[in-house]
Ligand SMILES: [Zn+2]
């Protein structure tokens with residue numbers, strides 16, 4: 332059995348120190364300086380400076396590590412909402428505080444799915460029941476497509492908020508009706524100074540290629556003023 336490493340234990344009164352292991356039992360006499368104790372009238376402990384230093388640096392290291400882990404977690408969370416250098420959650424918050432949008436309007440929950448390639452049909456959806464917007468992004472997706480989809484889905488939530496009972500004769504909720512189109516126009520006009528009618532927003536409220544280019548340009552312009 333190897334000999335346990337020993338440390339110098341000493342008092343603050345300048346009396347002779349001793350060498351002892353790092354862990355001492357509570358009642359081990361080596362923990363105490365008797366001359367100091369006699370003077371003070373109660374037990375005075377010795378300290379092992381090397382051990383104190385070790386413990387302090389261990390605590391600091393643990394704290395540094397914890398901070399680093401938290402920093403990385405926060406960065407991952409933030410990165411989740413970034414696409415093409417734009418924080419989509421931030422963008423959504425801006426759109427929700429536009430002129431014309433009811434005030435206050437709770438910022439919807441934003442879900443982002445990262446697909447490997449462009450989805451065949453659906454770039455996103457809105458779920459009014461949960462006040463939620465879901466976007467799909469993929470490598471190389473045009474920013475304007477993503478922003479256009481964000482505006483589109485937000486318009487769904489705004490239209491639904493205005494009239495949750497907007498059903499057609501067959502009892503189906505009207506997703507892309509008058510109210511939706513009005514809201515999409517309001518969001519695009521006030522958010523990106525972009526009139527969807529000029530930009531070729533299709534009847535169903537889908538932004539076409541021309542619209543997307545315009546939206547991208549409008550987005551760059553609007554960054555200056557926002
Ligand atoms: Zn002492």
Ligand SMILES: [Zn+2]
Pocket residue numbers: 483487506507536
């Ligand atoms: Zn839609």
